[in-house]
Amino acid sequence: xxxxxxxxxxxxxxxxxxxxxxxxxxxxxxxxxxxxxxxxxxxxxxxxxxxxxxxxxxxxxxxxxxxxxxxxxxxxxxxxxxxxxxxxxxxxxxxxxxxxxxxxxxxxxxxxxxxxxxxxxxxxxxxxxxxxxxxxxxxxxxxxxxxxxxxxxxxxxxxxxxxxxxxxxxxxxx
Amino acid sequence: xxxxxxxxxxxxxxxxxxxxxxxxxxxxxxxxxxxxxxxxxxxxxxxxxxxxxxxxxxxxxxxxxxxxxxxxxxxxxxxxxxxxxxxxxxxxxxxxxxxxxxx
Numbered sequence: 001x002x003x004x005x006x007x008x009x010x011x012x013x014x015x016x017x018x019x020x021x022x023x024x025x026x027x028x029x030x031x032x033x034x035x036x037x038x039x040x041x042x043x044x045x046x047x048x049x050x051x052x053x054x055x056x057x058x059x060x061x062x063x064x065x066x067x068x069x070x071x072x073x074x075x076x077x078x079x080x081x082x083x084x085x086x087x088x089x090x091x092x093x094x095x096x097x098x099x100x101x102x103x104x105x106x107x108x109x110x111x112x113x114x115x116x117x118x119x120x121x122x123x124x125x126x127x128x129x130x131x132x133x134x135x136x137x138x139x140x141x142x143x144x145x146x147x148x149x150x151x152x153x154x155x156x157x158x159x160x161x162x163x164x165x166x167x168x169x170x171x172x173x174x
Numbered sequence: 175x176x177x178x179x180x181x182x183x184x185x186x187x188x189x190x191x192x193x194x195x196x197x198x199x200x201x202x203x204x205x206x207x208x209x210x211x212x213x214x215x216x217x218x219x220x221x222x223x224x225x226x227x228x229x230x231x232x233x234x235x236x237x238x239x240x241x242x243x244x245x246x247x248x249x250x251x252x253x254x255x256x257x258x259x260x261x262x263x264x265x266x267x268x269x270x271x272x273x274x275x276x277x
Contacts, residue, residue, distance in 0.1 A: 008179050012187050019194040019214060028206050035210050038191075042217055045184070049228045051236050054220075054243075061243050066213065066250050073254045074206060077261050095200030099193050106189035110182060136233050144237055151244040158248035162255040 004048065015041040028074045032067055039063040053133055184225035191218035205257055205267050209250065216246050 014037065021034035039062045046055035140148055191214060198211030220239045227235020261267050 004179060008183065012183075015187060016190060016194075019191055022207070022210060022214065023194060023198045023201070028204060031207050031210060035213065038214065039217065042191075042221055045187070045221060046224055048179070049184070049224045051224050051228070051239075054224060054236050054239050057240065057243055058220075061247055062213070062217070066247060069250060069254060070206065070210065073258065077258070077267065092201050095197060098200060099197035102196055103189060103193035106193065107186070110185050110189060132233070136236055139233055140237060140240070147241060151241060154245065154248050158251050162251050165252070165255040166258055 007044075008048065011041050011044055015045075029071065032070050032074060035070075036063050036067050039067070050132065053136055181225055181229050185222055188218045188222040188225070191215075191221070203269050205260075205269050208269065209253055209257075213246065213250070216242060 018034045018038040018041065022031045022038065025031045025034060039058060043055045043058040043063070046052075046058060195211045195213075195215035195218060198214065199208050202208055202211065220242055223235045223239050223242075227233065227239075257267055260272065264271055
């Protein structure tokens with residue numbers, strides 16, 4: 001049992017546990033913090049997979065920007081202590097059964113197709129990381145330049161859309 | 175450092191996280207937590223992308239994950255704005271109360 005394997009098992013346990021914490025926590029702020037923990041562990045997975053750029057983007061974009069936005073909205077609305085409505089009695093068991101079916105289905109496909117993935121090399125971080133980063137940047141700005149520019153337009157549209165949506169009309173109360 | 179983690183382990187983690195995200199969308203009533211569960215599912219898909227990208231030895235998976243992250247950032251901004259205006263109109267964000275198309 002080598003070091004990477006131990007690290008993988010610990011990370012997997014933390015990732016699953018924090019996802020479970022997100023599902024069961026009553027307080028929305030705690031749920032958001034569990035999700036930050038989950039994003040951080042997934043970022044370490046990305047590092048093990050030899051993708052340092054994506055790992056750092058995960059930390060800055062997901063765990064940083066998106067979760068700060070979430071926490072900001074939670075505190076703005078006071079949503080951490082909203083009263084919960086009447087729960088449908090059959091909803092929770094049915095949802096758990098459906099999620100279990102989804103998991104079994106995904107696992108079945110995974111192991112049914114294992115002979116296809118068996119021929120592949122196991123993922124490791126043994127690549128030259130600096131060189132891989134350079135190649136990633138070059139590809140992003142040559143072959144994938146148009147999609148890259150499209151994302152900037154998308155972000156601009158989202159920004160303008162958010163401002164228009166949340167702007168109060170003149171004379172509107174509240 | 176030698177690495178012996180098989181590809182299927184990463185895919186297993188990815189499938190488990192995705193199923194938990196789907197469960198969160200189904201059982202929770204708070205739209206903020208539903209949103210977070212959707213982020214969890216996107217993250218699980220990203221993990222599968224990167225594991226496959228590493229196995230095939232190509233960078234396309236990493237570039238796709240980058241685009242997924244950008245799109246989900248835009249999606250979160252718009253979604254949270256919608257939640258804020260729903261809260262402003264109804265003084266609640268319970269998804270069970272969002273059963274009419276009129277504001």
